[in-house]
Structures are given as C-alpha cells and as structure tokens.
Amino acid sequence: MSVRSTKLVPIAIGLTTVFVVILLLEFLISVDIIDRFLMPPPSDVFGAFGRLFAQENVVNRFFVTAGETLAAGFLLAIFGVAGGALLFRFTILRSAYETWIAALAAAPVVLSYPLFLVIAGRGSATVILVAFLAALPAVILKTLEGFSQTPGVYVLVGKSLNASRWQIFSKVMFPAALPSIFVGLRLGLLFAMLNIVGVEFLINTGGLGQLVNELSERYDLAATYAAILCVILVSVLFFTASEWLERRLRRVT
Amino acid sequence: MSSRGQIFGIRLFSVLMVLVLWEIIARSGLLYRDVVPSLIEISMALKNLLSSADTYIHIGWTAWEVALALGIGGIAGIAAGIVLGANDLLRRAYEPYLYYFGATPKLIFFPVMIMWFGIGPSSKIALAAVSCFFPVALSTLSGMRGINPVFLRVGKTFRANLWQTVGKIYLPAMHRPILTGLRLGLGLAVVVTLLAETKLSNQGLGYLVIQAFTIFDMPRMYALLLTIFAFAIGANVLLARLEGGRGGTRVGFSSGY
Amino acid sequence: MALIDMPVSNFLNVQNLGMRFGESDDPIIAIDDVSFSVSEGEVVSIIGPSGCGKSTLLNAIGGLISGFEGAVSLSGEAINGPHPSIGMVFQEESAFPWRSVLENVIFPLEISGMAKNERLERAHHFISLVGLDGFEQRYPSELSGGMRQRVAIARALAHEPKILLMDEPFAALDEQTRILLGESILNIQQALGQTILLITHNLTEAVQLSDRVLVMTYRPGQIKTEIGIELPRPRSSEILASDAFGHYVAQIWGYLREEAGRGMHQADRKSENIKK
Numbered sequence: 001m002s003v004r005s006t007k008l009v010p011i012a013i014g015l016t017t018v019f020v021v022i023l024l025l026e027f028l029i030s031v032d033i034i035d036r037f038l039m040p041p042p043s044d045v046f047g048a049f050g051r052l053f054a055q056e057n058v059v060n061r062f063f064v065t066a067g068e069t070l071a072a073g074f075l076l077a078i079f080g081v082a083g084g085a086l087l088f089r090f091t092i093l094r095s096a097y098e099t100w101i102a103a104l105a106a107a108p109v110v111l112s113y114p115l116f117l118v119i120a121g122r123g124s125a126t127v128i129l130v131a132f133l134a135a136l137p138a139v140i141l142k143t144l145e146g147f148s149q150t151p152g153v154y155v156l157v158g159k160s161l162n163a164s165r166w167q168i169f170s171k172v173m174f175p176a177a178l179p180s181i182f183v184g185l186r187l188g189l190l191f192a193m194l195n196i197v198g199v200e201f202l203i204n205t206g207g208l209g210q211l212v213n214e215l216s217e218r219y220d221l222a223a224t225y226a227a228i229l230c231v232i233l234v235s236v237l238f239f240t241a242s243e244w245l246e247r248r249l250r251r252v253t
Numbered sequence: 254m255s256s257r258g259q260i261f262g263i264r265l266f267s268v269l270m271v272l273v274l275w276e277i278i279a280r281s282g283l284l285y286r287d288v289v290p291s292l293i294e295i296s297m298a299l300k301n302l303l304s305s306a307d308t309y310i311h312i313g314w315t316a317w318e319v320a321l322a323l324g325i326g327g328i329a330g331i332a333a334g335i336v337l338g339a340n341d342l343l344r345r346a347y348e349p350y351l352y353y354f355g356a357t358p359k360l361i362f363f364p365v366m367i368m369w370f371g372i373g374p375s376s377k378i379a380l381a382a383v384s385c386f387f388p389v390a391l392s393t394l395s396g397m398r399g400i401n402p403v404f405l406r407v408g409k410t411f412r413a414n415l416w417q418t419v420g421k422i423y424l425p426a427m428h429r430p431i432l433t434g435l436r437l438g439l440g441l442a443v444v445v446t447l448l449a450e451t452k453l454s455n456q457g458l459g460y461l462v463i464q465a466f467t468i469f470d471m472p473r474m475y476a477l478l479l480t481i482f483a484f485a486i487g488a489n490v491l492l493a494r495l496e497g498g499r500g501g502t503r504v505g506f507s508s509g510y
Numbered sequence: 511m512a513l514i515d516m517p518v519s520n521f522l523n524v525q526n527l528g529m530r531f532g533e534s535d536d537p538i539i540a541i542d543d544v545s546f547s548v549s550e551g552e553v554v555s556i557i558g559p560s561g562c563g564k565s566t567l568l569n570a571i572g573g574l575i576s577g578f579e580g581a582v583s584l585s586g587e588a589i590n591g592p593h594p595s596i597g598m599v600f601q602e603e604s605a606f607p608w609r610s611v612l613e614n615v616i617f618p619l620e621i622s623g624m625a626k627n628e629r630l631e632r633a634h635h636f637i638s639l640v641g642l643d644g645f646e647q648r649y650p651s652e653l654s655g656g657m658r659q660r661v662a663i664a665r666a667l668a669h670e671p672k673i674l675l676m677d678e679p680f681a682a683l684d685e686q687t688r689i690l691l692g693e694s695i696l697n698i699q700q701a702l703g704q705t706i707l708l709i710t711h712n713l714t715e716a717v718q719l720s721d722r723v724l725v726m727t728y729r730p731g732q733i734k735t736e737i738g739i740e741l742p743r744p745r746s747s748e749i750l751a752s753d754a755f756g757h758y759v760a761q762i763w764g765y766l767r768e769e770a771g772r773g774m775h776q777a778d779r780k781s782e783n784i785k786k
Contacts, residue, residue: 010345017346038368095256096263106489107482108444111459114451114466115474119288153602157662160572161669162592163621171620175608190356198360202452209361216364228361235357 040222048226056211056223058230065196065207065234068124072131072192073185076139080188081181083136084143089169098144105137110195117203127199127206135191142184146177182249186242193238197231208234290472295479298472302480308461315446315457318374322381322442327435329382330389334434335423337390338397348394355387359441363449374456377449384445385438392437396430397423429496436492443485521705522548522571522673526580529566540566542730544580548673553699553706555716557766558726559773564709565601567731568677571707572598584672594622597671601678605650605661611637612646615664622669636664639698656687660694667698673705680715692718696745713766717758718745725765728773735765 022042028034029041040048052058087094087101113130120126150173158168200209208231215224272292278284279291302308333351337344362383366376400423408418450459458481465474527544530537540563548554558564570578573592582589584596605614612633619629637646640660650658659679666674680688692715698704699719710716716723720739727734739758741749749755 010342013342013346014350092256092259092263096260096267100264103486103490106440107485108440108447110444111447111451111462111481112478114463115288115471115478117466118469118471119284151602151604153600153604154606156574156600157598157604157606157617157665158621159574160592160596160598160666161618161621162594167621171617172606175606178608194356194358197358198448201358201361201363202448209358212361212364216367221368224364228365231361232354232357236353239353239356 037221040225044222045225045229048220048222049230051223052211052226052230056215056227058208058211058227061207061211062234063207064124065193065200065209068128068131068196068200068206069189069193069238071124071128072135072196073189075128075132076135076188076192077185079132080136080139080184081143083140084147084181084184085174087140087144088147088173094144098141101137101140105141109134110198113199113202122203122205124206126203127196130199131192131195134195135188138191139184139188142187143177143181146180146184147173149180150176179250182246186246189242190239193235197235287469287471290475294472295475298470298476299479302473302476311457311461314374315450315459318378318446318450318457319381319439319442322378322446323385323435323439325378326382326385326442327389327438330386330434330438331393331431333386333390334393334431335397335419338394344394344398351387351390351394355391359384359445360448363452367453372453374454377446377454377457380449381442381445385442388437388441389431389434392430392434393427396427396434399430400426432492432496436489436496439492440485440489443488447481521550521552521585522707523583524571524580525582527567527570527582528579529563529570529575529577539730541570541578542732544731544733546724546733546736548705548707550672550705551703552722553708553720555708555710555720555723556726557710557713557716557723557762558731559728559766559770560711561773562726562728562769563731564726565677567726568598568675568707568709572596572675574598594669595672597666597669597674599659599662599666599674599676599679601681603650603655603658603682605653605658605665607650610647610649611642611653611661611664614650614661615668617665618668632668633664636667639667639701640664641694654687655683656691659683659691663695663698667702667704673707676706676708678709678711680710680712688712688715689718695719696743700744713759713762714750716762717741717755718750723758723762725762726769728769734769737762737765 025034025039026042029036029039087097110130112133113126116126116130120129154172154176155168158172163171196206197209200206201213202209204210204213208227212224212227212231215227275289276292279289283289337347337351359380363376363380366379370376370379404422404426405418408422413421446457447459447462450457451463454460458477462474462477462481465471465477524547525545528542529540531540532538544567546554556564556567566575569575571582571589573589573596576590584593589596605611606617609617612630615633615637616629619632624632634646637643640663642657642660642664645653645657650661653661663676663679680691683691695706696719699706706719708716708719717739723737723739725734725737726732737758741752741754741758
C-alpha cells in the first residue's frame with residue numbers, strides 16, 4: 001500500500017464511523033426504538049442549525065464568548081508570565097510558593113463563581129474573572145518550567161560577555177523560555193475557554209454557553225443539541241488553531 | 254537564617270498578611286454587603302458547617318456521585334485506552350476524536366443528561382463519567398504506546414497468550430499512566446459534579462454552595478469553598494504520592510474539564 | 511619532565527591558582543598551585559584525565575567563578591571577573607536557537623552597545639572567517655553540530671578578544687568534523703594571530719593545534735609537565751601524518767596514561783566504598 005493510502009485509511013474509518021452512527025440514530029429514532037423526546041433525530045438537529053443562525057444570533061454569541069476568552073487570555077499573558085518570571089528570579093519565593101500554586105491548580109477554583117457573581121454581578125466580568133483565576137496557576141507553573149529548563153550554558157555565554165542581569169534575562173532567558181511560555185499560554189487559554197463556556201452556561205449570561213442553557217430551558221431539544229454541537233465545533237477549531245499557531249511559532253524560535 | 258527557616262517565614266508572613274488585610278477590609282465596610290465577611294464569622298460558619306450532621310450527608314452524596322462517575326468513566330477509559338493502544342489502525346482512526354473531543358467543555362451536556370437520566374444524581378454521575386473518561390483514556394493510550402516493544406517480544410518468545418501478556422506485561426507497566434489518568438479524571442469528575450450540583454440538585458456540596466448563595470449567607474459560602482478546596486487539594490496530593498515520582502508540580506489541573 | 515624556557519613576553523599569566531570546594535575540614539581540592547603563561551599569538555592546550563579540574567581552571571581564568579586562590583592577569587591587568595578581552599567557547603551547544611547565525615554573532619556587540627552598522631560589518635567579517643558565508647540568515651536548528659560550534663566561535667571572536675578560551679569545544683562532534691574544525695581554528699589563528707587556550711582530551715587535536723601542551727595531573731589538578739610542539743605552521747595534513755606528529759602524541763600519552771589510570775583507580779575505590 002502506498003504511503004498516501006495508509007494515511008487516509010484511518011481518517012476514512014473515523015469519518016465512516018461517525019456517519020454510520022448518525023445514520024443509525026436516524027433510523028432507530030424514526031422507528032421509535034429511541035424515544036424522540038430523549039434524542040431528536042439528527043435530521044432535526046441539522047435543521048435546527050438554521051434557526052441558530054437566523055433567530056438565535058449564534059454568530060454574535062460566538063464573538064461574545066471569543067471576546068471573553070481573549071480578555072482572559074490577555075490577563076493570563078500578563079499575570080501568568082510575570083508571576084512565573086518572578087518566581088524564577090527570586091528562588092526563595094519559588095521555594096515558598098511553588099507547591100501552593102500547584103495545589104491551587106488542583107482545586108476547583110471555578111466553583112467559587114457564585115462568589116464572583118456577588119462581587120461582579122451577572123455579566124461578562126464575572127465570567128472572565130473566574131476563568132482567569134482558574135487558569136492562572138497552570139500558566140504560572142508552565143512559565144516557571146520554561147525558565148528553569150533553559151540550558152545553563154546560555155547563561156554562561158551571557159556571563160562570559162559580562163552582560164548585565166537584565167540583559168541576561170531579556171536577551172537570553174526570556175527568548176529561551178518562550179516556547180514553553182507559549183505552550184503554557186495555549187493551555188491556559190484552553191482552560192479559560194472551557195471555564196468561560198461553563199460559567200456562561202451556569203449563570204445564564206454571555207455567549208455560546210448561555211445559548212445552550214436558554215435553549216434547554218425552552219425545551220427546544222433539536223436546537224439544544226445543535227447548540228451543543230456548535231460549542232464542540234468552536235472548541236475543536238480553537239484547539240486546532242492554537243496547535244497550528246504554536247507549531248508555526250516553534251519553527252521561528 | 255537557614256533557607257528552610259526563610260521559606261517558613263515567608264509562608265507564615267504571607268498568610269498572616271492576607272488574614273490581616275482581609276479582616277481590615279471586612280471591618281472597613283469598603284466592599285458592599287458582606288462580600289468580605291469578618292474572619293470570625295467565617296470561622297463560626299466553618300464550625301457550624303463541620304459540626305452539622307447534615308453536612309456530612311451532603312458530602313456523602315457528592316462523594317458517592319464522584320466515586321461512581323470515576324468508576325464508570327475510569328473503567329471505560331482504561332478499556333478504550335487499552336483497545337486503541339493495542340491496535341495501531343484503530344488508534345490512528347479514533348485517537349484524534351478522543352484528543353479533540355476531550356478538549357471540549359462537557360458541562361454543556363448537562364441538559365442532555367438531565368433529559369436522559371432525570372434530575373437526580375444519575376444525571377450528574379453520567380456527566381462526570383463522560384468528563385473523566387477522556388483523560389483516563391488518553392493517559393492509558395499513551396501508556397500503552399510507551400511500553401517498550403522489547404518486553405512484548407520477550408513475552409512472545411515465551412509463547413504468552415493474550416491474558417498472560419495483558420496481566421504480566423501490560424498491566425504492570427501501565428500502572429503509573431493509569432494512575433495519572435485517574436488522578437486527572439478525579440479532578441475533572443469533582444469539578445463537573447460540583448458545578449452540576451450548583452445548577453440543578455437538592456443534594457451534595459455543590460447544592461449547599463448555591464443554597465448559601467441564594468440565601469446570601471456569605472460566611473457559609475466561604476466556609477464551604479474552603480472545605481471543598483481543602484478536600485480537593487488533599488485528595489490530589491494523596492494520589493500524587495501514590496503515583497510516586499515527583500509529586501510537586503505534576504498535580505492535576507482541575508480547570509480543564 | 512621536559513620544561514621549555516618561558517617566552518619573555520607573558521601575555522596571560524596564571525600564578526598559583528588553586529580552587530577548593532566543600533567544607534573547610536574536608537574540601538575537594540580541584541586545582542592546586544597551578545602556574546603557567548601563555549604568550550601572545552600562542553596556542554596552548556591543556557590536556558588531562560576526566561575530573562582533573564580542567565574546566566574549573568578555565569572558568570576561573572574566564573572570570574566565571576570566583577573564590578579561587580592565586581592570581582590571573584592579562585597583559586599585566588588583573589582579571590577577577592568576566593572581561594571583554596577574554597572570549598569563551600563552551601563544550602555544550604551554545605548557539606542561541608532563537609537567533610539566526612548573524613544575530614548570534616552580533617549578540618556580544620549588542621551587549622556592549624556597539625553602533626548598529628559597525629556591528630553588522632564586524633559580524634559579517636567573523637562569519638566568513640569561520641567559513642559560514644551564506645548562512646547568515648539560517649537558524650541553528652538548520653545547521654549541523656559542527657556549524658553550530660562555528661557560530662559559537664564566531665560569536666566569541668566578535669569582540670576581538672585578546673585571548674580565546676575554549677573548553678573542549680569539539681567534544682560533542684564526530685571525528686571527521688573535529689578534524690575539519692581543527693583546520694578552521696588553525697586558519698583563524700593564522701589570520702588573526704589569535705591567542706588561544708584550549709582544553710581538550712583528544713591527543714591528536716592537542717598536537718594538531720598547539721604550540722605547547724600542558725598535561726594536568728588527576729585531582730588535585732596540577733601541571734604535571736609541559737611539552738613544546740615544534741612543528742612548523744601552517745599545520746598541513748602532511749604534518750598530521752608525519753613521524754614527528756606521532757612521536758608527540760605518544761609522548762603526551764605516556765604522561766597522560768599515568769594520570770588517567772590514577773583517575774580510574776580513584777573512581778573504582780569510591781564505588782567500592784559506596785558498596786560497603
């Protein structure tokens with residue numbers, strides 16, 4: 001078998017499986033083996049997509065969610081990277097706080113959203129804030145890791161040239177750590193997006209997450225499924241895009 | 254001062270600073286209406302919380318839901334990971350789906366789960382099971398791929414059958430990746446369960462949190478959050494120790510559900 | 511021990527250099543009372559068994575470590591820290607992967623704040639000197655190991671240091687690349703009259719490149735002996751194949767072998783102790 005076909009076969013299998021499942025569902029629902037009030041037939045779901053665009057303003061909602069994600073990402077880039085850099089620069093701080101931050105990464109920070117509801121109200125600010133805090137430990141730790149893993153010899157080169165402390169940081173350590181920092185930011189952005197959609201869903205505010213919630217409360221089954229599929233699509237696209245971006249940046253650095 | 258002493262000093266200092274600042278803000282009335290309650294009130298609420306039998310019933314509910322979810326999702330995940338790890342074609346066909354689908358927010362499936370399983374604990378268990386399935390499957394899969402092929406060849410030369418190969422070569426090599434996957438899965442299961450409970454439930458810790466919010470009992474909410482965080486962190490540290498190796502910063506991320 | 515008369519003009523002067531690590535009652539003496547000189551335009555190699563403190567010695571001279579006993583001076587000026595007149599090339603891969611070849615070589619000039627157009631001119635000069643013409647815009651990941659070391663060498667030369675310290679610069683490379691790079695070094699030395707102090711554990715390299723070879727003892731590191739390499743320059747490939755060359759290699763190995771053996775014994779005894 002040629003190399004081409006061995007690459008395509010798995011993709012074909014995957015896609016075929018998806019199609020078969022969809023067709024199977026359509027069949028089983030149409031003959032009432034599966035209750036159509038539990039699961040609308042795929043044809044209804046695809047039909048509902050149109051409604052999402054026309055009536056539910058899904059494009060607009062997408063931008064709201066995207067905007068919130070970017071805002072959280074922006075905060076993460078500043079505070080997460082600065083935090084990691086500070087911990088690296090001051091070893092004593094690192095020894096004191098690194099384990100605490102790792103512990104915080106394991107805690108369900110997002111559960112404190114009702115608290116932020118009280119503080120910041122039922123709006124985008126709460127969503128962004130909660131997502132930012134939930135993803136922050138990961139970005140800090142990844143940045144710290146990036147700095148720690150810089151080969152010592154690079155710093156020696158700087159020292160042998162009598163470079164100042166700041167020069168060594170800005171011209172050697174930071175560029176060397178950048179690939180890891182990007183990975184951390186990508187991870188943080190992903191976490192942020194997941195949390196944003198989740199919180200939107202829970203507090204019924206914002207973009208796509210809220211859409212799912214609203215449609216479910218209206219008992220519009222087909223549209224609810226369609227909206228969920230929309231979210232899946234958006235997050236997959238987002239994930240792929242960030243992977244591609246990281247790979248491109250990696251080639252340059 | 255030795256560095257150990259310095260570290261302790263810094264930690265102690267920061268904790269005290271936070272507590273002092275907190276109390277100052279609480280008493281100043283700067284933030285409106287109880288958003289920052291006094292430490293005394295929080296302590297009282299914590300005491301009431303932990304001394305009430307009711308609390309433990311709710312803890313039991315959440316623990317039960319999480320445990321079941323981890324069991325279902327975990328076993329399914331391990332099975333999927335093993336199957337895909339063993340067969341290269343299947344892996345190349347389906348791993349991308351696991352990978353990309355794993356990166357989506359599962360919480361939004363809750364309405365579907367409610368439709369299918371009702372408004373009781375089952376819907377939350379189902380949701381959390383779906384959530385923790387992915388990290389377990391992916392971790393198991395990566396573990397399978399990481400098994401040194403030499404070991405498998407050794408097994409073949411001794412004519413090991415399928416069960417023996419699985420039991421004596423695969424499983425021992427897999428126990429660390431599987432534990433890692435379960436630890437990550439546990440974190441997600443906990444988060445998803447709690448969040449789902451805040452949305453629609455009348456039992457469990459999540460329910461208690463949203464209830465405190467509804468009646469605007471902020472000290473109680475803080476007490477609940479502190480308790481939950483302590484549990485989650487503790488469980489994670491414990492599991493990380495069990496896993497062996499550098500616990501440290503490999504603690505799971507509860508933010509990626 | 512064969513000692514050669516010290517040339518009159520001492521450029522680099524190392525006097526009674528000593529370095530110890532660890533607790534004061536049971537220190538590890540890395541190097542002990544090392545004294546030697548390097549004249550302007552000379553290439554001197556230091557060769558010794560693993561763990562004899564060669565790197566420590568070089569780092570001390572280069573100003574990367576402090577707290578040593580004794581003194582180092584260059585052209586009469588005392589050295590106690592990194593100095594622009596001292597360039598260093600390290601054993602590990604040190605070309606910055608995020609900078610192109612040109613940007614790597616410019617790096618020292620950026621640090622010292624040289625004017626932009628001057629920087630470029632300098633950098634281009636040294637890039638062609640090490641034979642990397644045409645590769646200015648490439649990144650280290652696109653280059654071979656040998657070429658990456660050339661980048662590191664060009665970068666170290668960018669400041670036109672009075673003396674170039676090289677710590678086993680070709681250790682990570684295969685034999686053929688080594689020999690080629692060795693020839694490059696010879697060419698550079700010829701063109702610039704560059705003074706070089708080089709650490710190596712490769713006998714042929716030492717003889718190929720140097721005017722003098724210093725053999726170090728095993729820990730505590732001391733200069734065991736000094737051997738002058740009286741081979742004509744330029745060192746062509748015929749010279750590499752000559753009898754005299756082989757004679758020098760054998761001579762150095764004779765001294766080195768004792769020390770290398772001692773080193774292995776020590777390591778053996780240590781592991782015995784650990785087993786107990």
